[in-house]
Amino acid sequence: MDSNIFDKFISQKTLFKNKENLRHNFRPATLPHRREEIDKISYNLWEALKGHIPSNMTLYGVTGAGKTAVTDYVCHHLKEKGDSMGRKVESIMVNCRQIDTQYRVLSHIGNSLLEAHEQDEIPFTGWPTDRVFNELVRRMDRRGGVFVIVLDEIDHLVRKAGDDLLYNLTSMNSSLKSARACVIGISNDLKFTDFLDPRVRSRLGQLDVLFKPYDAEQLQDILRQRAKSGLNEEALGSGVIELCAALAAQEHGDARCALDLLRISAEKAEQVGDETVNQNHVRIAQSQIESDQMTPVISTLPSQQKLVLASVIINERNGLRNVQTGQVYDIYRQACKHIRQNPLTQRRISGLISNLDMLGLVTAKTVSKGRYGRSKEINSSIPSNIDPQQIMTAAEEEMGVVFTAHYNHQTSL
DNA sequence: TGTCCACTGGAAGGGAGGGCTT
DNA sequence: AAGCCCTCCCTTCCAGTGGACA
Numbered sequence: 001m002d003s004n005i006f007d008k009f010i011s012q013k014t015l016f017k018n019k020e021n022l023r024h025n026f027r028p029a030t031l032p033h034r035r036e037e038i039d040k041i042s043y044n045l046w047e048a049l050k051g052h053i054p055s056n057m058t059l060y061g062v063t064g065a066g067k068t069a070v071t072d073y074v075c076h077h078l079k080e081k082g083d084s085m086g087r088k089v090e091s092i093m094v095n096c097r098q099i100d101t102q103y104r105v106l107s108h109i110g111n112s113l114l115e116a117h118e119q120d121e122i123p124f125t126g127w128p129t130d131r132v133f134n135e136l137v138r139r140m141d142r143r144g145g146v147f148v149i150v151l152d153e154i155d156h157l158v159r160k161a162g163d164d165l166l167y168n169l170t171s172m173n174s175s176l177k178s179a180r181a182c183v184i185g186i187s188n189d190l191k192f193t194d195f196l197d198p199r200v201r202s203r204l205g206q207l208d209v210l211f212k213p214y215d216a217e218q219l220q221d222i223l224r225q226r227a228k229s230g231l232n233e234e235a236l237g238s239g240v241i242e243l244c245a246a247l248a249a250q251e252h253g254d255a256r257c258a259l260d261l262l263r264i265s266a267e268k269a270e271q272v273g274d275e276t277v278n279q280n281h282v283r284i285a286q287s288q289i290e291s292d293q294m295t296p297v298i299s300t301l302p303s304q305q306k307l308v309l310a311s312v313i314i315n316e317r318n319g320l321r322n323v324q325t326g327q328v329y330d331i332y333r334q335a336c337k338h339i340r341q342n343p344l345t346q347r348r349i350s351g352l353i354s355n356l357d358m359l360g361l362v363t364a365k366t367v368s369k370g371r372y373g374r375s376k377e378i379n380s381s382i383p384s385n386i387d388p389q390q391i392m393t394a395a396e397e398e399m400g401v402v403f404t405a406h407y408n409h410q411t412s413l
Numbered sequence: 414t415g416t417c418c419a420c421t422g423g424a425a426g427g428g429a430g431g432g433c434t435t
Numbered sequence: 436a437a438g439c440c441c442t443c444c445c446t447t448c449c450a451g452t453g454g455a456c457a
Contacts, residue, residue: 101441101442103440103441103442104441104442123432123433124431124432124441125430125431125432125433125440125441125442126431126432126433126434126439126440126441127432127433127434127440127441128433128439128440128441129440129441131440302444304444304445324419324420325419325420325421326419326420344444344445344446345445345446345447346420347421347422347445347446347447347448348444348445348446350420350421350422351422351445354421354422366420366421366452366453367453368418368419368420368452368453368454368455369418369419369453369454369455370417370418370453370454370455370456371416371417371418371454371455371456371457372418372419372454372455372456373417373418373419373420373453373454374418374419374420374421374451374452374453374454375418375419375420375421376420376421414457415456415457416455416456416457417454417455417456417457418452418453418454418455418456419452420451420452421450421451421452422449422450422451422452423448423449423450423451424447424448424449424450425446425447425448426445426446426447427444427445427446427447428443428444428445428446429442429443429444429445430441430442430443431440431441431442431443432439432440432441432442433438433439433440433441434437434438434439434440435436435437435438435439
């Protein structure tokens with residue numbers, strides 16, 4: 001009889017009741033330890049159900065402190081209540097890390113307001129921004145009701161593109177005729193408002209909500225709640241929840257990290273055919289998460305960034321720690337020479353290093369060495385099993401591809 | 414106390430590549 | 436086709452800087 005490669009999975013006993021419940025973007029029926037924050041936000045958004053404009057809000061807190069989850073949760077309830085009361089309330093969530101220019105945020109919101117039968121999407125480029133804005137206003141007015149615009153990771157956008165978007169969005173109500181809008185900004189950075197124009201700052205900061213990081217015990221509660229609906233009862237070994245919580249508490253109380261740990265630990269246990277998850281699986285999961293997070297980030301890096309990263313690692317593998325920008329630049333230039341590419345300027349490399357720092361691939365601390373100048377102290381955060389030579393080869397291949405494509409293009413003319 | 418190093422980081426702007434409008 | 440617009444990647448220019456050293 002023919003066997004299918006998937007057959008063994010079908011007959012395999014699973015440890016999960018519902019794996020989705022263990023994902024961080026799953027919305028559970030209750031959110032433990034966030035009563036106060038939920039109350040604050042929902043009290044404000046209650047205005048929307050009365051047909052008034054809620055205050056704009058800014059939510060602060062470290063990653064995995066529940067900002068996004070709470071907002072999503074409250075908005076979901078708001079919509080539900082609005083529907084039952086016959087009030088039109090809509091929330092639109094935009095992640096400003098992925099959608100990170102004014103134009104793109106406006107067009108994203110505008111396109112999310114398209115009715116199913118409509119086809120006139122705002123193009124991803126080509127229009128003047130004010131036209132996109134006017135189109136958005138027109139679409140919101142056509143729908144009517146109150147719109148809650150949630151800008152997640154807003155600090156990222158402000159740093160990159162300035163505060164024009166926030167200026168426009170927070171003064172939107174003067175352009176709207178029948179609809180109303182309020183803005184909720186979510187930020188990991190308490191001080192991002194320093195970058196804002198005072199007018200924008202006062203309009204956006206009408207109501208601030210601070211999310212404290214979860215402590216280990218709170219993380220345990222969260223994990224227990226999710227495990228109850230996500231895992232089979234007998235699947236959970238002793239001390240697993242505690243260990244996941246403790247490890248995540250070290251990561252500044254990141255609930256997202258705790259949930260990932262638990263889920264992947266269970267996957268690991270399942271893969272090797274164990275009937276319960278134990279602490280060993282958690283350790284394995286932890287190291288997998290670390291390298292899993294890193295690899296796709298590195299591979300999607302632009303080729304020049306790859307070269308810079310490789311230069312940092314090469315320095316480090318030669319026993320140099322706390323390398324300065326100039327030293328990285330030297331190695332980078334040699335690398336360019338090696339693969340026959342023109343090096344970029346040091347100013348640009350300095351910027352690319354800061355970029356790598358933001359991505360968490362290196363740490364770059366500006367330090368002053370007095371008479372010997374001011375520079376960055378750079379160290380890589382790359383696990384030792386990643387080979388800088390591979391990164392360089394990848395960069396080289398990409399540049400080669402670009403070159404060939406360019407060359408073919410030229411000759412075909 | 415002033416100098417000076419090795420940068421940092423902001424600003425302005427160019428040019429290529431994508432697209433829209435007229 | 437010409438004239439715009441937006442984004443990305445990059446260069447050039449330059450003022451600013453923390454702290455060791457003379």
